[in-house]
Each structure stands twice: as structure tokens, then as C-alpha cells.
Amino acid sequence: MNSYLKRLFWPLAVLVALLIVNIAVTGFDFIVPSVHDGRLGGAFVNILRGAVPLLLISLGMTIVIATKGIDLSVGAVYAIGAAIACQWILDRDQSALDTVFTAVVLALVVAAVIGAWNGTMVAYFGVQPIVATLILMIAGRGIAQLITGGQIPSVSDDTPFVELGRGAIATVPVPIVIGLVVFFGLVLLTRTTALGMLLESVGGNPEASRLAGIRSKGITILAYLICGACAGLAGIIGSANLGSADANNGGLWIELDAILAVVIGGTALLGGRFFLLGTAIGVAIIGTLEDTIINVGLSSQWQFTAKAIVVFIVAILQSPEFRAWLLKPFRSGSAAEPTAPEPKPEEKAVAK
Amino acid sequence: DDGDGSGGDSGEGLVVGFAQVGAESAWRTANSDSVQAAAEADDRIDELKFVDAQQEQEKQIEAIRNFITQQVDVIVLAPVVETGWTDVLGEAETAGIPVVLADRGIEAADEDLYVTRLGSDFVEEGRKAGSWTVETFGGGETTRILELEGTVGSAPANDRKTGFYEVLDGEGLDYELVDSQSGDFTAEGGKSVMETFISTHGLEEVDLLYAHNDEMGLGAIQAIEEAGFEPGTDVQIIIVDGSKAGFEAGVDGKVNYIVECNPVFGDQLMDVVVQVEAGEELEKFTPVEEGVFGPDDFEDELPNRQF
């Protein structure tokens, strides 16, 4: 547990630093929530609300990455989820609750099926995850466009569907509620059952897992299925927020941000140990960063550069080797190491 | 060099290659639909070879080379960017295939590599937006403006910006640009950037929102409404494009001015293609008919909208 908290320290530090920058620039209004129309608002709450789709996708991605996989198709699945939900509602009685319910279920099921397909490609056909999911990353947006006929279907503002993106439950914005539910749901699913351990085992050593009798194929498919469903749900929330589904741009490049969030959160791309809470912090960093750029008054051209710098800082701060290297001058300056007799040997070793 | 070559296809109609930018917006798909439908309906056109380049110049160049290999009769190009066409269009010229530009233009130095350009003038669109701004706000106190730019680096974003400020500065309007950020031409981008604008700058002081396209504008309108303001009243809004959804928002009073950017020029394009193939002399630039619409026009115009 201790080492777990240690892992979270640096991401948290960066997040806090970003928040401080924002507060310094825009005042405490940034962080203090306000209430509008019975819904919490304010800059930070809005950031969190806007980051929920990314959070959902990143959580799913964490689970896939735990199995030593990766899912590039999440952006496309986001678009498909959004397209199915909006198109279904658009063609029917928009204000009916059951229409909305069917739309959501349909979108989720399709997204989950797509995820399962990815998992099958990886588990049964032995295709490398990047390639398996690259196929749907390309074709998926085509499918989403096919569903919308290349248009951007807009649902009316009266349909209950948009509440999924804009509404509030006891003043808490619905997306945040959904985000929390999924987050805790996944934490419970993976940590109170053995699923988490089995995922880590499959990711850490697939052959050993197989020989230990684990259904590694089933577990792999399940991981991709969860990831697909999360991406679909993200698409639903994103499109509910906008009231429309943009098959071409919805969730564009979100896979990169998601992978970033996962890694910032301390989960290694090589599989094995995964940290859902870390991922959530990673998402908060990415979400806050985009606002920070605007708040600090940098132009859009700076978006990429600033992101690069923050990514670099987080990544390198997490590296124990880097921290050791940073501290080296201080240490050797303060007290001579007992193993001092050094200068010559290096030369010797290299000279030979 | 008559271009009949071994045209390959049996019919006597033309084979046209169309290298489209992509499918990045509703405007663009409406444009593709319009061209494809027009070609389908037109007896003079035997076949339209359509390639979607997914906003990448490399893919468009590749597509043009493939058209040349296929020996199509006319190549229609909707260039992703202005520069970089010299060689590939030169190759088309050597192969005796005339080129028509649709929508966007290319750099002036390559003017002799295409026959004519049919399309919108983004700078002019920016100017139109600028003129209305000067008309509406001129003479008063400082006009405070928020701008939602298109994708950083894209031609419409650059030109709509250029034309807009050209007029504002030229007419000497007293204005302050409160903030300007890219919303990537998407509703998602427009909404989230607007939310940040509102929390950073508030809306009380802002007079005008200039959105480089409909989708960003519509996204921003939602953000404004959710923050408890009235779009169109608390803050005036200009959008460019003029899709159905944009006009609907206009009818609801949420948009104050629409600069049209018309994607539905398929029929016009087919005429041009046929003329070009026949070797007729054409102007270098054939403008697409485009209007501007104020609050009074929205209601009447809405039924005419095709996308």
C-alpha cells in the first residue's frame, strides 16, 4: 500500500501544481464550485465534467493495458457509441424515456461487442494488440459515419437523453456521477474479486498464467470488452452533452490522451500491475492542462508544446533513476562516499 | 493530346477523378454528396472516381497520381493546403489531363497548372463577417470580441481570421479581442473552449462571438446557455457555413448573423468540368453563389437549406 501511494505522489504533485497555477491566474473561483440552475458549475467542476469521457476511456484502457495490450480503437468506438445513440433517438419519439433507454443500451451493447471482437483478435487469432485495434481505429470511424450517413445528427434539446450530459443529480452533474459509478464499479470489480489479480497475471506472464489454469483468453476478451463498453459509454455522454454526434471528430485522438493518462497514473505499458486511481489522477492532469493553457493566456499554437512539456515533466519525475541523478551532486557534495576510490578504475575498464 | 487516350471506359461520357479533402465536417460531406449526386445524375459524366484523403496532402497527391495512371479525363482537386502541388499538377499537365480546383485554392505561382477554381473565398467570408460587425457595433464603445478559430493551421481558419480583422482594422472599429482559441471546427471543441472562456473572462463584458464554423458556434451556444446566459442577446453571435442546424438556431434567436459557405455546388462543378474538357476558355476563379443572412432572413431561408 505504501509503495502504491508513493507511485501516486508525483502525479498528484503535478496536478496540485497545475491547480495552483490556475488559482494564481484566475483566483479561487477556479476551484470553488458554484451552483447554476441546480447544477454545480465553476471552472474546476466543468473540467471534471468535461473529462468524464476521457476518464471512462482511460479506465477501460487501464484494464486492457494490464493484460499487456493496448486499444487504439477507443476513439472510433466513442464515435460509434455516439452515432448509434443519437441516430436511434433522432428517428424516433425523442421525448420518450424508453427510446432513450433503448438507444443507450443499444450503443453500449454494440460498443461491448466491438471490444469483444478486439479481444478475440488478440486472444484467439494471436494478432498483436496495436494491429488488431488499429483495424477498428480506421474502419470504426467509417462505421460511425455510415450510421449517421455522414451527417451530424442533432437530437432536440427536450429529449431526456441530453440529461446524461447536462443534467444533475442533487446538483452533481450527471457525467460526474456516471464517472464515479464506473470508477468505483471497476475498482470493486477488480479488487474485491480476483479479476484484478488474474488480469495482472495474464499481463505479467501469459504462458505461466495458462499453465496455472487461468482462462487467459476469456480474461483478455473480457478486458477488451470492458474497454469497448467504457468507450461506448464515453461516446454516449459526450454526445448527450452536445446533443449531437460527430462521427468524424468525436473522440479524435482520445486514445493517445487515454494512454497518456494511464501511464501518468503509474501503470506500465508492459502489463502487470495496474492502478485505477492513478489513471483518474492522470485524467485530471490532462483535463486541467488544457484549461490551464487558455487561462494562462497562451495561444492555441501552444497547446501541443505545453502538453509535451507537462507530459515530459510527469514522466521524468516518476523515474527513480532521474531523481537519483538529480540528487547526486548534492549527495556526493555533502558526504564523501565510503567507496570513494573511483576515478581511475573507470578509465581502466574502458581502456581495455 | 486529346485526352481520349485509352480512356478505358466504354461509354463516351467523361471519367472524372475527384480528390476530396476528407469527411471532416458536415459541410464537407454535404459537398461530397452534392458532387457525387451531380455526377450520377449527369449524362455527360460516365464515372466519378472519388477519393477521400482524410485531410492529408500526401494522400491527395497519391490519389492524383493514381488518376493519372488511370487516364481519367478531368481531375478535380479540393486541395488540403495551398502549396506543394507544383510537381503533381505538372505531371497531370504532361499527361494532358486538365485540372479543376474545387473549394479551396492553391498558391498563385501555380496558377497555370489548373484551368479554373470553383469555390468559396474564405477571406471574403471573413470580410463579410467583419463588415457586419462594423455595421452593428461601429460608433459605440469598445467592442469586446471572443473568437473560436478553426483547426490551427487550416486554410479556412487562417483566411476567415485574416478577412475579419482586415475589415475591422480597415474600418477603424474600436475593438478588443478578449480571447481567441481553436475549437478544431468541432462542436465538442467549441463547447469546451467556450466553457473555459466563460469561467476565465465571464460573459458580462463580451459583446460578440465570432465562430469560424457552425459546429463550434452551436457548441458554444450550449455552453453559454448552460452558464445561464442567453445566446444572441447577452452576446451576439456570428457563424460561418449556414447549415440547417445553424439556421434553426438562428430562427430561435440564438444566432445573429450567418455567413454562408455553400457546399452544394455539384451541378455547377459538372458544368465546369464539361467545359474544361471541351477546351473552353474559363475565368481563373468561378465563385460559388453565397449569401449572408441576418435575423430577418433565417425563417425564409431555412427550408432551402440542403445540409
Next chain:
Amino acid sequence: MSTTTLTERSDRSTLFDGLGRYIPIAATIGLLIAMYAGGLANYSNFDNPQLIADLFIGNAALLIIAVGMTFVILSGGIDLSVGSMMAFSTMALAWMTVELGLPAEIAVPVVLVFGTGSGMFTGAVIHYFKVQPFIATLAGLFLYRGLTLQISDRDVSIREIEFFSWGMDRVEFGNVREGGFSLPHISFIAFAVVIIAFIVLHYTRFGRSVYAVGGSEQSALLMGLPTARTKVGVYAVSGFCAALGGVVAAYATRSANPLAGVGLELDAIAAVVIGGTLLTGGSGFVLGTVAGVMVMGMISTIIAFQGNLNSWWARIAVGVLLLAFILLQRFLGRSGEKRKT
């Protein structure tokens, strides 16, 4: 001492163990041929030899970048920054020659050195600070794109610079109109890169260490191989190739586009993997990458010849073709492989 042979050894498998690793690439090439035959049967003018030549014109930059990517992937890493690096290099060239008025003969080496240097930096961060390659290079992806946009957010023409007209000058092989074909100089740059990469990977110590590190970094270290130099080296190679890709792009279009090469890293990775290189490192061939690039090009050629697919059907078609390709490759590879687990 060779009197006693201590272990029992069956003669089986020796032949196969040697050839087994060529199966994925053989499958790729076989499928490529099948695809070409399919095109021939269905489309007129598909037999034009220029069609094959065009694969190496439009994809010259991609090929060069994919070769660099092959080094990185063989070593067990990945480089996501190549697309941005390419755009940045082209833009930097334009800026130096047009804005600063530097001669291109200076600007080009500067760009290549910068690409190599920043690749080395990335490699050093990855090796010494154990930052995951995916993340270190993702930072690069954002950084170079950002820098590119800061130089200019719109496309810049460099047609006035005499130097850049050489790249598209063509060498003709037979009369093009009578069934010959022609290739511009940039294609030859790409070929040269492939040949050099092939030799380096297979016949030099550096190349073999790349494979060793990809097989097992820990083992390579314990065997006393220079893992640090190797890992830093592959990213330097990739950075160099990306910068060279930028130079080739400058030749190809004589312009710099700040949004060029968005998503190119994925194309490059796909090409490498389709060419039979394993993302886990240690196994693959640079010639497979050439085949992979040709497959990607062939798919878009077929779609252009088909010509009646709208945007979404075209995307779906690319996906389906890739899928068919990968599944067939797996299937062929497996039935031949049957190795011990």
C-alpha cells in the same frame, strides 16, 4: 574431444528453424502479389508499370520513416514522434531557407543533425531514466507538432529555393508512354536508406545488438553488449530517418505544411508490423517493412481505382483489407510454423 556427443539430437527442425522466421514476410509478399493480381483482373490500366513506381514516389517519406521505425521496434521500443518530427523538419527547412535566407546546403544537414540529436536525447531519457518509450516519444509527438505550429501555422512554399527542385527530377526507365516507368530522385533516397538499413541490421555489430536487445534487454546487458549505445542508437536512427523523411517531403512538395504527417506514426507502425516484425522486439526484417509500405500503398491504390466508395465505405474497406491481410498472414504463418511453444 568430439568423440562423445552428450546430447541426443534429432535431425528434424534444423531446416525449419532457419526458415521459420521468413514465413510472415513470405506471406506478406504472397498476399501483395495476390492483391496486385486482383487489381489487374478488375481495373483497366492497372498493368501500367508506373503504378508500382508510384508506390515508391508517394510513400518515399513513409518508407524512410518506417525503416527507422523498424530499428526501434526491433529493439523492443516504439517511436510515436516520427510524424511530428517529419513535419517539423520540413517546416524548419522552410523557415531557415525562406525566412533566414540560409542556403539549403546548410539547412538540410542542420535538420538531419537535429533529428538525430533529438532522437539520441529521447533514447537517453528512455534508457537512463527508464521512461517508457511510448510516453517519451508521445511527448515528442506533441512537442515537435507544437514547435512546427509555432514556426508557422500555415503552409509555406519553398519553390523559390533552387535546391529543392532536384528531388522530383525523374529518371526514366523506358519510355513512360510505351510501358516504361520513371522514378524521381526521392525514391532513390528511399531505396538507399533501405539498403543501408539492411546492411547495418544484418551485417554490423550495432545491427545485431539491436536484435539482441529486442530479444531480451536484460540478457543483452549481461552478455556484455552495449545496451545503452544500442538503445540510444535506434532512437537516433529513427530521429534521423524522420528528419530525412522531412527533407524528402520538402523535395516532394516544395512546401512545408504544419499539419503534414498527422497520424503518420501509426502508418509507419502498421507497415512495419504488416511486414512481419514483432512489436515485442527481436524479430523481423527491414525488407518486410518495404513490403508493408507497399501493402499500405496498394490498398489506397485499389480504393482510388475502385473510385466509387464514399468516405466511410473507403475507411471500412481499408479496415477490411487490413483485417483480411493480417488474418491471412496469421493463418499462413501458423500453419507453417508449428513450432514448439
Next chain:
Amino acid sequence: MSDEPIVQMAGITKDFTGVRALESVDFTLRPGEIHAIMGENGAGKSTLIKVLTGVHAPDAGRILLDGEPVRFHSPGQAQAAGISTVYQEVNLTDNLSVAENLFAGREPRLGPFINFRAMRRKASALLDQIGIDLNVAAPLSSYSIAMQQLVAIARAVDFEAKVLILDEPTSSLDRDEVEVLMRVMRKLAGDGVAMVFISHFLDQVYEVCDRMTVLRNGKLVGDWDTDALPENELIGHMLGREVETLEAIEHRPDRWPPGDAAPLVSAEGLGRRGSIAPFDLDVREGEVVGLAGLLGSGRTETARLIAGADRHDSGSLSLDGSKLRGHNPRTAAARGIGFCPENRKTEGLVPDLSVAENIVLAMQAARGWARTIPPARRDKLVAEFIAKLDIRPADPHLPVKNLSGGNQQKVLLARWMLLQPRLLILDEPTRGIDVGAKADIQRLVNELSDDGMAVMFISAELDEVTRLSDRIAVLRDREMIDILGAESEMTTERIVDTIVAKGGEQ
């Protein structure tokens, strides 16, 4: 033998997070001597080697090579300075060919380019010297661990180094190979090369070593001339207590009247093309069946087929007389067949998971992911097995990759014992395990079989096999050539004779 030490290590201390692997250890190595480092699993032997050769940086202490202070930053530097090492786990890259592995980093070249032809020629010659005959162009992965170990040794020997370090080089080798290795070692010692030899086989150590340094729990116990330290004293030093020596575990004659009970598992014509010829074999409850044979004779393959790790393509397998369908590791576990694979690194452990998680892995797999083992029960079970097998450090939360090799092996054993299978297949369970632990494991096998568990036991040590087994299946050339059951047959000589005789027949 000159008395001027070639390597001197003084006051070496090395901490890993939470574990002090070495504490102020001194070590001296002289030219021409063969020096054993002895100690239990986890005593710090491998760590000492790794500190010397630049894999780990020491936290304190100094190293002198030829009287000069040195500090290597990578094994490459150590190699360049004349220290050649075979590390404990086979550390070669199995995607490259045998020849490339032998010459990686020092390939014969023509100009800047590698001369593959010369390399293959030299590789064959080199392997010939130590008496193995491989296809040097084939990827290393096509050979067994034992072969790979020989290749690693060949590579190290060829360096013409001043110092040659062998960390458990013999753990998967047969007697004959060990014989050859020792011959090579003696010859090198004669040439003045200083050697470090780490092994848990005491007889081997006594046979070749001149001196011994004993470590216990990361601390130096002392060093002795081999002649001056009798075996039971050595064991006492290593374990810090007196133990009954291994000889105490005797073969228990006719414990199991053959052909008495109905078979628990029986294979009929079971086989797999290209891997093992069809064979018949019965295993009865409470019986220990040993598999004996030379390297690559097909012992592992036999085990894998019965365990369901590989699919068989001929014959059938039945449990309690009923034929098994859809046999795979999962169903096998469910039916009470447990399998400890020989390569714990690639097939056994999940390195990132903790000791506790690795132990309960198979049990959890059998229950499915939804039914967790209650934490209290789990902790109790884990603690019980850590104590029973004396896994050290006894911290269930430590990632298993941080354990020493021998302790990792015990974790793997614990995983399957936890399941209480009816048939437990142990492929080389004692490889790399110290004397004490080895005795523990052997005693365990006896206990388990007394309790009615059937055990299939594979070991490269024929003594061990004969001592434990009730019957022994002998393999040769991927074929089961005989099953020895009578008491008189259960001797090493008889097994060797069987193998040789059948070889002669062909």
C-alpha cells in the same frame, strides 16, 4: 598458483529495497584457483557476483582487480577487463542463432561487416571442444534450457579471460556434461585462470574446487580450503545449524507393491508428432514415478502431455478409468493434475505479482475470478506454506521477482501443493535449490506420496530420481524405452545401461 590475489572484494554491502542482500562481505580470488561460493538460496551468492561484474553498484565496499581499484558500470566493462561470467538464469538472447549468441559483441568481421561464415565455423569448433553438436545457425530458442546453458558456458569459456565466473552452470546438466565442464575448468585452472564456481551440488564442488567461501544471510561466514572442510561442517556453516544430510532420505524399497491398485492416470499410446513418440504409462495413487533420460530425451514433453500443457495428437489419457476430453491446463487442474514446469522464469512465475499472489494463483484460477479466496483464509494458507517450505524472505507481499532463484522455485511448488492435486508433476523441481531445501523437497515428495498423492518426478540427477521413485520410466530420443519397477532395477547404473543398450540396438 601465485598468491597475489587477482580479485579482492572488501566490505561489500548491497541493499535492495527492503532487503539487505550483502553486508560487509569480503572475498578474495587467486589466479589458477577454483573457488566455490556456497550458501543457501538467497544467501547473496549471485548478488556478490553481480556486484563484482557491474550489474549492481555496491552501496559500500571496494573492489580491486590485479591490485587496482575498479568499479564497473556494466557487465560489458567487466568483460573487457577480463572477467567472463555465466549468470545464474540462462542469459542469452534466444531470438538469435546459436553462433550469434556465442560471439555477440565480438563477432569476427571483414572490415565493418560481420563475417557470418567465419563465425559459424568458429562456433562449431568451439562447441565441438566442449563436446556438443548443434546446428549453430538455428535460433537458440529451438534448444532446451540445458543446451542453452552449455552454449552460455561455451561463450564464457571462449573469452580467454583472467577470471571466469560460473553461477550455477550445472543446474540442468547431466552427469556427462558436468564431467566435461569440470575437465574444461581444470584445464583453464592449469592455464592460470581464476574461477568462481557456484553450485548446490556438493559433490561437484568437492570435486573441482580448491577453496570455498561461505555466505549466510548476506554475511560472510568464512573461507576455507576444500580439504580442510568436511561436507557436514560445510552444511553446518551454510545453514547455521546441523541438519541430517541428504543421505538420510533413503529409497524405500517396495513401499508400493507394483500392479496393486487401479491406475489413477493412465496414458495409452499418448503422443505428439515431432515431440514425443506414443507411449503407455500408468500412475497409481500414492506412487512416485520418475522420468529419466538424457537432455532432450523428451521428459518434459511427456510431462506436458499428461499435464495438458501441450495437446496430444495420438492416443488417449484417462483418469480413474474414464477418458479425458478437452485436456488443457485448466481442466487438468480441475481434475486434480498439477504441473510445475521446469522453466520457472518463463512458464512458472508472474514476476510482478507478490509471493502470496503467485502462491494462490492456481487455486484462484480453479475457483474462477468471481469467487475470491477469503482474505483471512488466504493469508493463513500463504503463511502456512511460506513456513512449510521455508521461503525466504518470509514476506508474502514482496514481488516474486525479487526472490532468489531457489526461493522462487519453492513459491512455484507451494502454488501446486496448495491445490492438493491427486497427481503432481514436478519437472526439475530441485534445480537451483540448496542442500537444505532440496532435502526438504525430497522429504515433501515422500510425505505427499505417503498421503496418497501420485507424483511424477523429473530430475537431471539420477540419484535423486532413483532415491525417490517407485518406478522409473526411461526415455531416449523422444521415446519411452523402458519402465523400471523392480527394486533391483532402481539404480543409476541400470538406467544408464538401459539408455546405452537401447541406443546400441538402433
